[in-house]
Amino acid sequence: MKFLTRSSLIFLLLSGSLALAVKGTATDGAAAPEKPAELGPVAEKVPVELEWEQIIGAKAYELEFQNQEGKVLNTFKSNNHIFKFKFKVGRYRVRSRVSDARKVYGEWSPLEEFTVQPKPAKIPKKNVVTTGVIDKKTLTSEVTFHWGEAAGASAFRVKVVNEKAEVIRDEIVKGFSYTTTLTAGTYSTTLTSIGNDGIESDPVTLAGRVIIETVQLDKPVIVFDEVADPGNPKVKIQRLPTTKGTPTLRWKDASKVADTVGTLEYRYFFGEEWIPVDKFTSKDAKEVILSKAAKPGRYRITAWAEAGGLKKSEATTYEFVIKPTGY
Incomplete structure (x- = not known):
């Protein structure tokens, strides 16, 4: 009689509900799919298929499941070389034997280490919700990932990777959605079911990359004081505070995450050439005291907003005069 040996065992896990084949795509502002209210029981049994090489002359097959301490948990019998059943996620030891036409069983095969994995999550077609454009104030865009149930899973690992293959997010989530914020860039995402x-x-890669586009900063708006015109007190004019x-x-309504950068230029009252006299950087939209604008003459300010991950704004320009008798 030919007994089942270690080398003849072939262990296969069923793919389960075709979760690996059904992948979603990123959508812009799409409505989130309806999801279960809570995670299913962690003790849920998982479909398992165990297969080994068919043995000539075998009339019955017997499979024994043990825990890591050697306690027999279950025994399965089949008339063919393929077993299909459900079992809890875990690490087990498995052995098998076959019987002949006389219903006499041979010796047990050597024990095999065997792991029952949770099933990959079911991925809907619309699995990502995002505007796809960063917010000018935060330099990020909110992204929400959705998925469905997975037999044997008590949690899920969400891993987000950027175009440089750097892991940006690696989170364990108890539920069926995950929300995060991402800066401008292109990202891929994998989802892994985790047993208790x-x-x-095995990780499932969500189809369709998440693309977060950058935007251009608004150009700075200068705040002015309104004062009476010395030549006509009834008329209000604007000047720098x-x-x-x-x-x-x-600056008016400036982004708190952007710096306002600029130059100060000077020229004589009747001159034609602008002479650079100062450069400034206004961190986090704080004010800039133009201490270099002291001597009489004409001055020109050119300022723009800058921030990492955003396009530089258009420039704002403003000219003012320092008179010999004072400002």
Whole structure:
């Protein structure tokens, strides 16, 4: 009689509900698919298929499942070389034997280490919801991933990788969705089911990359004081506010994550050439005291907003005069 040996065992896990074949795509502002309210029981049994080489003359097959301590948990019998059953996620030891026409069983095969994995999550077609454009104030875009149930899973691992193959997010989630914020870039995402004892399924890559586009910053808007025109007190004119008599730049509704960068130029009253006299960077939209605008003459400010991950804004320009008798 030919007994079942270690080398003849072939262990196969069923793909389960075709979860590997059904993948979603990223969508712009699509409505999130309806998802289960809570995670299913962690003790849920998982479809398992065990197969070995068919043995000539074998009339019956017997399979014994043991835990890691050697306790027999279950025994399965079949008339062919393929077993299909359900079992809890875990690590087990398995052995088998066959019987002949006389119903006499041979010796048990050597014990094999065997792991029952949770099934990969069911991935809907519309599995990602995002505007796809970063917010100018935060430099990020909110992204939400959705998926369905997975037999034997008590949690899920969500891993987000950028175009440089760097892992940006690696989170364990108890539920069927995950929300994060991402900066401008292109990302791929994998989802792995995790059993109650930490056993993981094979990862599923979500079809369709998440693309977050950058935008251009708004150009700076200068804040002015309204004062009476010395030549006509009934008329209001605009001028830069001052700090102890020194012209000061302040910004209206500036982004707190952007820097306002610029130059200050000077020329004589009747001159034609602008001479650079100062460069400034206004961190986090703080004011700039133009201490170099002291001597009489004409001055020109050129300023723009900058921030990593965003396009530089268009420039704002403004000219003002320092008169010999004072500002």
